Amino acid sequence: MSKVKLKVSSRLLKKKIRKQSYLGPKHCRFCGNADQEVLLDYKNTNLLRAFLTERNKILPSRVSGNCFFHQRFLSNQIKIARSVALLPFCSGHS
Amino acid sequence: MLRYETLVLARTEITNDELSLLEKFFDSHVANAQGKVDAFDKWGKLRLAYQVNKSEYGVFVLARFQLPLANVGAIIKEIDSFLKFKCNEFVLRHVTTKLTSNAPTAYQRPDSVDVGRSSNLDAFLKENKVENLLKTVEDSEADEMED
Numbered sequence: 001m002s003k004v005k006l007k008v009s010s011r012l013l014k015k016k017i018r019k020q021s022y023l024g025p026k027h028c029r030f031c032g033n034a035d036q037e038v039l040l041d042y043k044n045t046n047l048l049r050a051f052l053t054e055r056n057k058i059l060p061s062r063v064s065g066n067c068f069f070h071q072r073f074l075s076n077q078i079k080i081a082r083s084v085a086l087l088p089f090c091s092g093h094s
Numbered sequence: 095m096l097r098y099e100t101l102v103l104a105r106t107e108i109t110n111d112e113l114s115l116l117e118k119f120f121d122s123h124v125a126n127a128q129g130k131v132d133a134f135d136k137w138g139k140l141r142l143a144y145q146v147n148k149s150e151y152g153v154f155v156l157a158r159f160q161l162p163l164a165n166v167g168a169i170i171k172e173i174d175s176f177l178k179f180k181c182n183e184f185v186l187r188h189v190t191t192k193l194t195s196n197a198p199t200a201y202q203r204p205d206s207v208d209v210g211r212s213s214n215l216d217a218f219l220k221e222n223k224v225e226n227l228l229k230t231v232e233d234s235e236a237d238e239m240e241d
Contacts, residue, residue, distance in 0.1 A: 038197075039202060042189075042191070043201055043203050043204075044201070046202070080189055082143075085103060085143050085144055085152065087143050
């Protein structure tokens, strides 16, 4: 019998390592937290600014720890706010 | 009934007549479609994140309304075209979004530039805790009253 090599993706390996480490697994701050979820809105720029980098790019969920649903929702809200000049597209406008 | 809201970014030179024109339009147009206007909030003057038509500041107005299920698309198209073509002298940008059924009536919004400014000198001194000056102002007023 020939040897069968099991392939495990590096992403899953990292996830497993993170789960076992003292930091614990990542968690989305909006999941199961109705008070915070209500605040997620394109008019609430003070909250949305926390999810922008200093160059005003959208933070990846890898960094912010959001789940897929809330990351998509949040990035859509940021894009709406940008269209009415509540949030900047990039730094160095003025 | 479906809930919608429209945020309008207008020029800072907008007059009260033009603001009342917007309010009347939402009132009449939504009432014609057998809907209801929940709120018409004037946020005041805000600093923009980037320049729009060479201006750094803008006035924001938020209208929240309910519409019946029939002809929702057509009504929102009419609102868009009104803001785009008939109000193009003072409306710079606008956006219409659908609200979820469980969305609360209260909402967070950015602070306007006008908040905290008042022409009253005493209120300003009390806010900034300049008590020495406040006493002198009161004393001088009292002296004037005596005279």
